[in-house]
Amino acid sequence: MISFQEALHIILQNKGNYPNEKVALVNTLGRVLKEDLYTDRDFPPYNRVTMDGIAIQYDSYAKGQRGFKIEGVAAAGAPQLSLVDPTRCVEVMTGAMLPAKADTVIRYEDLDIHNGQANIMDESLLRGKNIHKQAEDRQKGALVVASNTLIRPAEIGIAATIGKTHIDVAMQPKTIILSTGDELIDIGDTPLPHQIRRSNVFQIQTILAQQNLDSAVKHLADNLEQIKEELADLLEKYDLIILSGGVSKGKFDFLPRALEELGVQKLFHKVKQRPGKPFWFGKATNAKKTIVFALPGNPVSSFLCTHRYILPWLRASLGLPEQQLPYAKLTESYLFKPDLTYFLQVKVSYDEKGRILATPVTGNGSGDLANLSNANAFLQLPEGRSVFRKGGVYPLIFY
Amino acid sequence: MISFQEALHIILQNKGNYPNEKVALVNTLGRVLKEDLYTDRDFPPYNRVTMDGIAIQYDSYAKGQRGFKIEGVAAAGAPQLSLVDPTRCVEVMTGAMLPAKADTVIRYEDLDIHNGQANIMDESLLRGKNIHKQAEDRQKGALVVASNTLIRPAEIGIAATIGKTHIDVAMQPKTIILSTGDELIDIGDTPLPHQIRRSNVFQIQTILAQQNLDSAVKHLADNLEQIKEELADLLEKYDLIILSGGVSKGKFDFLPRALEELGVQKLFHKVKQRPGKPFWFGKATNAKKTIVFALPGNPVSSFLCTHRYILPWLRASLGLPEQQLPYAKLTESYLFKPDLTYFLQVKVSYDEKGRILATPVTGNGSGDLANLSNANAFLQLPEGRSVFRKGGVYPLIFY
Numbered sequence: 144m145i146s147f148q149e150a151l152h153i154i155l156q157n158k159g160n161y162p163n164e165k166v167a168l169v170n171t172l173g174r175v176l177k178e179d180l181y182t183d184r185d186f187p188p189y190n191r192v193t194m195d196g197i198a199i200q201y202d203s204y205a206k207g208q209r210g211f212k213i214e215g216v217a218a219a220g221a222p223q224l225s226l227v228d229p230t231r232c233v234e235v236m237t238g239a240m241l242p243a244k245a246d247t248v249i250r251y252e253d254l255d256i257h258n259g260q261a262n263i264m265d266e267s268l269l270r271g272k273n274i275h276k277q278a279e280d281r282q283k284g285a286l287v288v289a290s291n292t293l294i295r296p297a298e299i300g301i302a303a304t305i306g307k308t309h310i311d312v313a314m315q316p317k318t319i320i321l322s323t324g325d326e327l328i329d330i331g332d333t334p335l336p337h338q339i340r341r342s343n344v345f346q347i348q349t350i351l352a353q354q355n356l357d358s359a360v361k362h363l364a365d366n367l368e369q370i371k372e373e374l375a376d377l378l379e380k381y382d383l384i385i386l387s388g389g390v391s392k393g394k395f396d397f398l399p400r401a402l403e404e405l406g407v408q409k410l411f412h413k414v415k416q417r418p419g420k421p422f423w424f425g426k427a428t429n430a431k432k433t434i435v436f437a438l439p440g441n442p443v444s445s446f447l448c449t450h451r452y453i454l455p456w457l458r459a460s461l462g463l464p465e466q467q468l469p470y471a472k473l474t475e476s477y478l479f480k481p482d483l484t485y486f487l488q489v490k491v492s493y494d495e496k497g498r499i500l501a502t503p504v505t506g507n508g509s510g511d512l513a514n515l516s517n518a519n520a521f522l523q524l525p526e527g528r529s530v531f532r533k534g535g536v537y538p539l540i541f542y
Numbered sequence: 543m544i545s546f547q548e549a550l551h552i553i554l555q556n557k558g559n560y561p562n563e564k565v566a567l568v569n570t571l572g573r574v575l576k577e578d579l580y581t582d583r584d585f586p587p588y589n590r591v592t593m594d595g596i597a598i599q600y601d602s603y604a605k606g607q608r609g610f611k612i613e614g615v616a617a618a619g620a621p622q623l624s625l626v627d628p629t630r631c632v633e634v635m636t637g638a639m640l641p642a643k644a645d646t647v648i649r650y651e652d653l654d655i656h657n658g659q660a661n662i663m664d665e666s667l668l669r670g671k672n673i674h675k676q677a678e679d680r681q682k683g684a685l686v687v688a689s690n691t692l693i694r695p696a697e698i699g700i701a702a703t704i705g706k707t708h709i710d711v712a713m714q715p716k717t718i719i720l721s722t723g724d725e726l727i728d729i730g731d732t733p734l735p736h737q738i739r740r741s742n743v744f745q746i747q748t749i750l751a752q753q754n755l756d757s758a759v760k761h762l763a764d765n766l767e768q769i770k771e772e773l774a775d776l777l778e779k780y781d782l783i784i785l786s787g788g789v790s791k792g793k794f795d796f797l798p799r800a801l802e803e804l805g806v807q808k809l810f811h812k813v814k815q816r817p818g819k820p821f822w823f824g825k826a827t828n829a830k831k832t833i834v835f836a837l838p839g840n841p842v843s844s845f846l847c848t849h850r851y852i853l854p855w856l857r858a859s860l861g862l863p864e865q866q867l868p869y870a871k872l873t874e875s876y877l878f879k880p881d882l883t884y885f886l887q888v889k890v891s892y893d894e895k896g897r898i899l900a901t902p903v904t905g906n907g908s909g910d911l912a913n914l915s916n917a918n919a920f921l922q923l924p925e926g927r928s929v930f931r932k933g934g935v936y937p938l939i940f941y
Contacts, residue, residue, distance in 0.1 A: 336711075
């Protein structure tokens, strides 16, 4: 059995490699940028007025002049005006182009305006005040967002400003999530005593949806021939197959066998961790090099494995750097005897010293689905120890 | 001018109140639950086998018996079997119902199976081992998720398990984002020297989309009569109107006037903060009690105000509790002279002591859109001070 670290390492070494696609900017939230974005103009593109008020030539002020006759109004969105008479001023609006020959803006708050004349009441005025200078932020042609960046609202704003109606992003792996196990029925059905409703696949599907990855969902019956037939077909169509259940040692757990018979190379089976020990990972020898995550069937195991393995794999496959995990401080001591990496469910809070605190939310182990709703993260407790004292600090996986 | 705290307080006091709607479970990610969810059966619904192996009566083991003839196989999804002969065993699979009269499960790893007989190699076996007992996690009728909870993948899994194909969630306010300013052109257009492309509205729209709030987008020209006519129409149709630009003191900033003439009561205008000082907030006297956030036009201001004001308002309006902000430690000293709450752009990292660190990412002020992409949070520095020393701890707003 391999360690958690070895498992994650193998998974990241087998990241996918997908082509790019051009997508309308407004639909790229949460996707990964696959081109460098450069400014098409200076940022800002002109000497931009940042306060409503008047624009003057500073030299007149420096010579002692305080009253300036208004010779025009410069609105945002209007072509540039020129200050014709250096002893007069132009009324200017936020966002407007600074009039040519003007070099300083005085805001209304520091003015007294009467009968078409503005009187400056600021005796400590500085040259160049209230102007966002052309190219002050970025020059034309500067790199503003590099390829392989996650696209957030800030990046969408930048791309809009430089005129990108469409941008290159990483194509998402075509993904399907398969539930297995004859005990499972649909959400809308009434279970017999030995049956339970399908839930894992919807958890996994929505975790992926939070990362903007769409996925299909399907159920496989516990029948080796049927499973093989269906999987053979799905391996042709999908880049990423996630299976839930059917990977432990039971007589009816056909998956590892079916997968290997279909040419999916097992890269590992079983990890020294709880929850999620029977986790199986493999890669197909087909053209698509389909990646198969076969997750244990219990809800907390598949939930944890999706967060701790599939999301880092997805990030790596799309070209994002590995995410730095936060560390959190245990607020009470915790005992965990088995020599396994333990993912403890915790509720996160913050203290006023800038620390992240993790309070154990103890449920009934990996089958206790309801407990997941009371916590909001896993604390990753390393193998090789059994006592985790209050105040100890460990990596944190938010969910 | 009011303080940041006063502004936020007024906004939260004017939260909206929207009806509920029933939505298909798979479409509820990120919505707010508006019913209590109770278990419809015990969790787990039966004594559930948690390891593949055999099930026995512990008393036989206690009397010294180690070899058990296998009398049947209990698969997951099959009706319950019964252990007919207490000196025999039933082979059991993970997820199966524990056979009646059996009380203990021994996993394959601790067995040696030959010719239909299982020999137990574990000399320290405990009664009741490897069984997830019926109702151990939750009894039938127990509250598992309370109303007014944000729906995450965990809650979707729980709702699926209890058979909720549809659930009651808070209806979202009907929302439109309006850009103003004659200097603005569309993303796909080539700007004249005095023009810039629209970007704020797409930033705001995607910040709201991250919270699963859909919104429309529209542009208003700088013309008082036209603005009034359009706004009058929009006030009939929308619960939430977000305006970007047009709220400072300029001759062409018609919005505050137009809004007040249309019966939108001004609750405040201008806040002692940077960026975002000219921020205007109001509430209509119409039937919908439309809320109007009129944000300053520069991109960092409207970005910050959306995160710091509109999202908390949205959470409150949907019934979620106020979010506890994390605190982060400044990694270098920072000087900010004006007596305003300052939202400093920072890049967040984590140290191995469980602390959140904030490193200033200094751009060129509120107009520097490109700088937003280099940071991932704002650090909220209070008014009344100008020196913020390295090691100081302040509230953090992630974006």
